[in-house]
Amino acid sequence: MLHRNKLPAGIDSKPVHILQEFLGGIVTTTGIIEIPLNTAAPQAGLVDVLSARVRRLIAPNGGPFTFTGTCTYLVGTRKLVVIDPGPEDAEHLARLLAAIGDAEVSAIMVTHTHRDHAPLARALAQATGAPIIGCGPHVPARALALGETSTMEGSNDLAHQPARILADGDGLACEDFELVAIATPGHTMNHLAFALPQERALFSGDHVMAWSTSIVAPPDGAMGPYMASLAKMLTRDDLVYWPGHGGALTEPQRFVRALITHRRQRETSILGQLRQGNATIPAIVAAIYSGLDPRLKGAAALSVYAHMEDLVARGKAACEGPPLLTASYRAL
Ligand SMILES: [Zn+2]
Numbered sequence: 001m002l003h004r005n006k007l008p009a010g011i012d013s014k015p016v017h018i019l020q021e022f023l024g025g026i027v028t029t030t031g032i033i034e035i036p037l038n039t040a041a042p043q044a045g046l047v048d049v050l051s052a053r054v055r056r057l058i059a060p061n062g063g064p065f066t067f068t069g070t071c072t073y074l075v076g077t078r079k080l081v082v083i084d085p086g087p088e089d090a091e092h093l094a095r096l097l098a099a100i101g102d103a104e105v106s107a108i109m110v111t112h113t114h115r116d117h118a119p120l121a122r123a124l125a126q127a128t129g130a131p132i133i134g135c136g137p138h139v140p141a142r143a144l145a146l147g148e149t150s151t152m153e154g155s156n157d158l159a160h161q162p163a164r165i166l167a168d169g170d171g172l173a174c175e176d177f178e179l180v181a182i183a184t185p186g187h188t189m190n191h192l193a194f195a196l197p198q199e200r201a202l203f204s205g206d207h208v209m210a211w212s213t214s215i216v217a218p219p220d221g222a223m224g225p226y227m228a229s230l231a232k233m234l235t236r237d238d239l240v241y242w243p244g245h246g247g248a249l250t251e252p253q254r255f256v257r258a259l260i261t262h263r264r265q266r267e268t269s270i271l272g273q274l275r276q277g278n279a280t281i282p283a284i285v286a287a288i289y290s291g292l293d294p295r296l297k298g299a300a301a302l303s304v305y306a307h308m309e310d311l312v313a314r315g316k317a318a319c320e321g322p323p324l325l326t327a328s329y330r331a332l
């Protein structure tokens with residue numbers, strides 16, 4: 001398991017409690033702060049009313065990386081904005097159109113171009129006549145190195161071509177509300193969150209989710225921008241996040257602070273492993289993710305890889321040649 005909600009045996013509950021109060025996390029035997037996850041599992045196929053303006057329909061694409069499925073949000077009453085239509089799935093499209101009913105769809109907004117979020121935008125645009133706006137086409141964080149293949153090749157919706165790309169701070173007014181794009185690169189480089197100031201809510205996409213940490217996988221994603229996008233969240237005063245998967249995040253700043261601490265501690269433990277002579281990414285994964293669900297091993301390796309790339313860029317680690325998934329690293 002990546003995240004334990006129970007205290008491991010042998011940990012004194014008192015200091016843990018104090019740390020929990022302080023950082024919003026739980027200390028494990030490896031000393032890494034755990035994130036105060038909300039693992040409430042909203043069910044696919046049902047329309048949930050979340051506020052006077054916001055409804056949610058979850059796509060039937062549940063799995064180890066998507067939790068119970070992608071959250072599609074419908075914002076508005078008579079005039080709607082649909083956020084993240086989801087994967088190409090006829091059943092989800094039919095349910096979405098039923099939830100839209102007689103309302104007019106003003107825009108279809110997409111947070112990022114992963115295939116579990118973006119592709120259905122095209123069928124929905126065809127069915128409703130609404131324009132696709134929001135994030136730009138897929139773009140990796142860096143070019144591939146010689147002989148390198150992309151780790152996330154099949155994950156991207158390469159056909160995504162929005163009618164309008166929103167930059168940081170660009171807004172869309174609709175009915176009695178507006179949605180404002182917040183550039184949040186890291187998980188993908190084109191990632192946007194959408195703020196709904198009238199409810200002090202933020203549709204956080206896959207940047208910040210309540211059920212799990214986000215995958216940051218080079219060369220499409222990058223740790224440096226991801227950490228900067230987390231810090232950016234702390235400058236805001238949102239009351240609730242509505243993420244791309246899973247339920248609400250109701251104390252977002254506290255949660256984001258725990259995420260930042262968690263990643264910094266992960267980085268420290270990776271540097272510690274390098275100093276102990278564990279030079280490869282598989283060796284480090286085996287050392288720091290004990291008891292990991294085997295299905296998540298690849299994701300853990302990509303996460304360590306993202307840290308490694310960032311450490312090399314910051315001059316804290318080095319390797320021969322480019323920092324690849326298969327390289328040997330050393331601490332500086
Ligand atoms: Zn994603």
